[in-house]
Amino acid sequence: MNKIILIKYGELTTKKANRNQFINLLDTNIKNSLKNYNIKITKNRVRMFIEVLNEEDFEIIINKLSKIFGIHSIVIANKTDNNIDNIKKEVLKITKEKNFNTFKIETKRSNKNFPIKSMEFNKELGGLILKNIPNIKVDVHNPELLIKVEIRDNDTYIYNEEIKGSGGYPVGVAGKGLLMLSGGIDSPVAGYLAMKRGIKIDCLYFESPPHTSEMAKNKVKELVKKLSNYESNIKLHIINFTNIQENIYKNINPDYMITIMRRMMYRISEKIMNKYNYLVLINGESIGQVASQTLNSMRVINNVTNIPVIRPVACLDKLEIIDIAKKIDTYETSILPYEDCCTIFLPKHPVINPKLEKCIEYETKFNYEILIEDAINNMETIDINNEKSKYNF
Numbered sequence: 001m002n003k004i005i006l007i008k009y010g011e012l013t014t015k016k017a018n019r020n021q022f023i024n025l026l027d028t029n030i031k032n033s034l035k036n037y038n039i040k041i042t043k044n045r046v047r048m049f050i051e052v053l054n055e056e057d058f059e060i061i062i063n064k065l066s067k068i069f070g071i072h073s074i075v076i077a078n079k080t081d082n083n084i085d086n087i088k089k090e091v092l093k094i095t096k097e098k099n100f101n102t103f104k105i106e107t108k109r110s111n112k113n114f115p116i117k118s119m120e121f122n123k124e125l126g127g128l129i130l131k132n133i134p135n136i137k138v139d140v141h142n143p144e145l146l147i148k149v150e151i152r153d154n155d156t157y158i159y160n161e162e163i164k165g166s167g168g169y170p171v172g173v174a175g176k177g178l179l180m181l182s183g184g185i186d187s188p189v190a191g192y193l194a195m196k197r198g199i200k201i202d203c204l205y206f207e208s209p210p211h212t213s214e215m216a217k218n219k220v221k222e223l224v225k226k227l228s229n230y231e232s233n234i235k236l237h238i239i240n241f242t243n244i245q246e247n248i249y250k251n252i253n254p255d256y257m258i259t260i261m262r263r264m265m266y267r268i269s270e271k272i273m274n275k276y277n278y279l280v281l282i283n284g285e286s287i288g289q290v291a292s293q294t295l296n297s298m299r300v301i302n303n304v305t306n307i308p309v310i311r312p313v314a315c316l317d318k319l320e321i322i323d324i325a326k327k328i329d330t331y332e333t334s335i336l337p338y339e340d341c342c343t344i345f346l347p348k349h350p351v352i353n354p355k356l357e358k359c360i361e362y363e364t365k366f367n368y369e370i371l372i373e374d375a376i377n378n379m380e381t382i383d384i385n386n387e388k389s390k391y392n393f
């Protein structure tokens, strides 16, 4: 088979100094994602080439590649050597398979030893096509069929279709972050957007059994699986939050329960981040969406820590978040009706403008530090890729 997949790098080509690191990481991520397929990868500073050794895998591989960050576009090209007659034969073969009225040839000759200049070669190939296919015309401005011919050092690549890649940076290039993942719509989207910027994520889920069910936990695992389409080594940390939550319920003024609960979540997240060297905390907070996400609430909640927190969906409308959730296939799982620990003790009037002094005062009512230590010592960590089971909902 002379078909080959050609990868055009995303934004990374603008980052000159880090270029090799970017390309090597992209290479590793692609190999991880395609580890069950028989392929051969070669790469240089501008392109990556993937030979698919079993033709029947082609479509699945293209689909997997379309989810890998750091890829601008994916091209299926016909490959030939740099012999002029062979290139002509290949160009003619591709054009004869297509249905079109107007066309254009675009040659890029990065191999300057190739004896014909790009413009001249365009004309030669154009003439050849006009001679062999009836009733067609050249249109350099708006052609129905654009054939690209890339003449490189050892080979020539001929193609006309480019599939859009996911863009962004290769996952991992920005370092490691911790995503607070609930079963809702927002946090998986936040995780996806963080990965797109090159952050390698693991997830943290707070559960409150028996108030939250095994099904709610499975839902979160399923969401991690969906996010694993974009990066295959995501771990899920699970914190048992029951004791803390029950103490909040017993001791805290109902209006402040959610505020205090979220302060506890941030405290625990910070400790986990320090223990495992995560650089940033990521969550699905969106400004104004609920009482705990007013700017005032966010400030009072965030006050327990200095760790950097990013909120990728902070400035998106719910509908915009839903659009992304649908695109990344987390939406249907997110709307399954299982309770979250945030919703089970939901007070009637959660405070919209919490006061920091009040939080501090309320928090003296129980010894949360011991409970936090205990929760972290009992944290469970799951490697989702090794979980064979399918979750039934």
Ligand code: ATP
Pocket (backbone or CB within 6 Å): 179, 180, 181, 182, 183, 184, 185, 186, 187, 188, 204, 205, 206, 207, 282, 283, 284, 285, 289, 290, 292, 340, 341, 342
């Ligand atoms: P989502 O749709 O992501 O559940 P939400 O609108 O329901 O968000 P909240 O419940 O207030 O908002 O939670 C805000 C953010 O806090 C979530 O997006 C998530 O990042 C984090 N969070 C909430 N509950 C949990 C939980 N049980 N475990 C881990 N993180 C959580």
Ligand code: MG
Pocket (backbone or CB within 6 Å): 182, 183, 184, 340, 342
């Ligand atoms: Mg939620």
